[in-house]
Amino acid sequence: MSGDAAPLLTARCLSKLFGGVVALDSLDLDVFGDDILGLIGPNGSGKTTFFNVVTGIYPASEGEIRFDGRDITNLSTQAIYRSGIARTFQRSRLSLPLSIFDNIMIGNHKRLNHGLWFNLVRRRAFQAELEENVATARELVRIFDAPLSERLLDPVGGIPMIDRRRVEICRSLISKPRLLLLDEPSAGMTGEETRLLMDDILEVKSRFRDLTIIIVEHEMGVIERITNRCVVLNFGQKIAEGTYREVAADRQVQEAYLGME
């Protein structure tokens, strides 16, 4: 996988401090095109912080992030989204009063026309763009769940957790990002729901050829099943890297998780 190809995303000496707390500690990390990279580690080991720094929600305290050969350290969240990185959130951050379609369209911001004149006066042109997007959104949701794709005007607040997760992932995928960051997609779901969602993610991966995924997850079964490579964090540092089997056998990893001396 790694081979000689240049990595899609690299972090070099990346640090993030919150006051005296070191959330990320000189982290070096490479993500290659086509990876499904599992990012694992105990609570508070810096996984979500890493996502927040990559997507520009927090500025990095030190170090550099390159995406597709370009320095994206401390760019605005908007610029990072436009460059092709999309994410989901640990605590599902959908707009509950809005419809499924509206929520997905929020993720398509960079491909919509936001001009006042276009939106208010050229209603025919707007309708054409709208219908095109309805079709795209329906196709995308159908990959996950066919019945759900027929209910795009239902409010998100009224659908079950697994469908909310699906909508959230659709919101991230609709703009055709090159890198997708999934922050604990199984949170709050049953084992069976988690299994279904992972089927969906593998299906998405097989359809979107050049999509790279980083997934933060606590369910080791999920990690074992869908990742091809794992990075283990502890106290903001990388303590192991390799396939799931390799890192699971790693002594340091076992210590971090089980607290063995």
Added chain:
Amino acid sequence: MSERGPANTAATVPHTRNPLPALAVAALATAFLITLLLVESQVGIAALIAGAAIATIAAARQGLLTRITAGLATREDLLGALCVAGVLVVTVFFHEDHFVLLMVATLILFVVATLGLNIQFGYTGLINFAGSSFLGVGSYTAAVLTMHTALPHLLVLLMGGVMAAAIGSLLLLPVLRTRGHYSAVVTIAFALLFKTFLEVNDILGGPQGLAVAGMDLFGWSFNDNIVIGDDFELSFYANYVLLSLAILVVAFIFVRRLDRSWIGLNLDAVRLDETAAACFGLNILRWKITAFTLGNFLIGVAGALYGMMLGFIAPANFTFGDSLILVSIVLLGGLGNAWGLVVATAIVVIIPEKLQAIQEYRFLLYASMVILILLFRPQGLIPRPLRTYFPGFRTR
């Protein structure tokens, strides 16, 4: 209308196109309004209002209200046209009554102003407690421009909006740097500052205020009664009803289209979750500025015509208390629902005027209405429906 677009495209499958609900609602509302305005006895008025309230609650209990609103949703254009017709009927009916027509025109202009507030508060979540101040900016602009320049009066109205938007942009910096309650506090400070500024400013008439010239549209003087034939005379306020109605129609279509577009979606996204919105490329500042400016523009236009209609304006017309009334209209009608604003404004403007007994206690009435609404129906009298981009919009 171009709103509807081609009939057989994927997104607009025509379904129930029954015009009856719209006709019935408009006719009923007009008849009720005329009766309410006719009745003089306080007991009669109280009985009418109580009857209407009980009928509405009963209809809601029976599920009738949801069915009616669902029926109306696909015929919004028709309902709008019928409401305009209803206002015209009321105007002709009360053609000699200055007081009633002034009230109707005020009501219409307040709807325009609260439509502006709705863009800011209902869609974007920017609470503006200085609505009345921006109304005042429009009025004072009209006063100064009609006094010192020969600017055509339609342009004066436009300038009222532009000035309100411009002065609003002075507020933008502190409003955008703060969030939630704090930006609300900034607008409260502005409302108080604005009134004090007017009171100490002699050029603008100080506490005594200023006279505003009446509207003059291409030689058609609005402050003369309209005489048709030998014996039919309309109160000059009918002029203001007609013009404010025209402004309302434009403003209403504008706000509806804004809501039913990507821009409306962006404003919602900003209100509901700024961080998530920013992660999907939304420029939060851009959309807040857009909403605040468009909203103030509408309020300013309404204010300019309001001032010209009153003929005389003073700082006491634009107090913080008046701003609170505007905010309570938005809360009462249903945040983000343009139709709800029409109903709520009618309630807030007409009831205290007709029920003289509660005139003194009207703030008490508003306050208790807002508290009751927030407690028992936080989504407002007419909750905002999900966004349908076009009438009859379907995704299948």
